[in-house]
Amino acid sequence: MKHLLTGALRREDAISLLDAAEDMHEVQDRQLKKLPALRGRTVVNAFFENSTRTRSSFEIAGKWLSADVINVSGSASSVKKGESLRDTVLTLAAMGIDGIVMRHGDSGAAQLAADWLDVSFPSVRVINAGDGAHEHPTQALLDAFALRRRLFGAQSRGRGLDGVRIAIAGDIAHSRVARSNALLLPALGAEVTFVGPPTLLPPGADTWNTTVTTDFDAVLQQPLDALMMLRVQLERQRGAFVPSVGEYIVGWSLTDERRAKLDDDTVIMHPGPMNRGLEISSRAAEGLQSAVLEQVTSGVSLRMAVLYSLIAGEEPQ
């Protein structure tokens, strides 16, 4: 694997990333949270769209691996002066960097950057940190990692998520997290159900390797190992997809009443940032079942594993 652009990974590649993340996770328990693996390597966080958690997560991951990490944000870069994405990417690459972590508002931006770099700067690796409503592969991987740890603890290494029942609920259509998870989780053996308002289910979702439905309460009556609530992406809603916030809550929010019906060991997940009271209640977000903060912690370990796997070594011939 040269770049990480999509959650559509081969099962063995995904598991080896998750296992590497297990090793990285141990570093977080140490007094000295630093590994020398990427010493002398430079990673650019090129974020053309706002982000706190993903950007800081990648920044910490790079720094704990001793890489030099540089942050470029869209609002403070030459993009504002009208520079094209291609010129920005090639300019950064020309400075001798080893990897670009890219967040962009347009679907396919990371793939484009990878295509350009493969021609002009073939040693530079691209990591997709979210492209429009398309994909967010490190989020899907960290979800799988956090869930695997929750379910299997110290016996996690080498395992997939075979037979694990996961429901992903909310705004599927605008969610790059959902799309990457739809590709990754079934490859790991999980049984995934997507549920949301009919207008927020993307066209073609029935061709995914998952179940798609609109009846949230019916999904909650089935046994579930994990329930992932997605954020209602107010900034991406260009039309009126749901009549009102109240209607959304009645149909698809994880309210206290719905949480009470869940099994005690169903893991509640959310990729963040959360709209408390909209797609998830505060109690559901902070209860013992919630893995929300574990997901954040896992994100650093998983991104360390990704940076290490892509950047530390020579490309295999």
Next chain:
Amino acid sequence: MSDAEHAKTVLQGDDFARMLKRIAHEILESERGADQLLVLGIHTRGVPIAARLAQLLGRIDGAEVPYGALDVTMYRDDLASKPTRASRPTSIPDGTVDGRTVVLVDDVLFSGRTIRAALDALADHGRAKAVRLAVLVDRGHRELPIRADFVGKNLPSSRSERVLVQLEEIDGTDAVLIESPAGDIA
């Protein structure tokens, strides 16, 4: 397989038990007991050897000797020149080596570069009181000023030969083999 034709078995079975028992006695003699001892195996084959050694030390000294595993992948000096190597889990009892006498264990001592990496890795887990090195086989050809404190067997070898250690826990049998490259047999 032409490789297998040129493989010579140098040590096997009982030789291992005798070597490890001798090393255990040497460690206890030079460290004056097993107090504050921590045995850490270097992946891959150092780990089961460390476990065996710790059990022997405990049996002889009458007190349990803790042991663990150390991954040195991230500390290697050839990371950038080879395809990315998979990391392995590190497990250090109590999470720190502070104040302990650490016995590093590996199967073969060759260039010394793995041990250099291991010393760096160890330093990130605290300040050991002392670090000793025990190896099953020392085959020479050092590239760094490193030597073992406890050696199972000195095995002079040519640079082109390969020294392979097989262990019951991983390979199903205890053996040390020397492989000569094809066509280079005496």
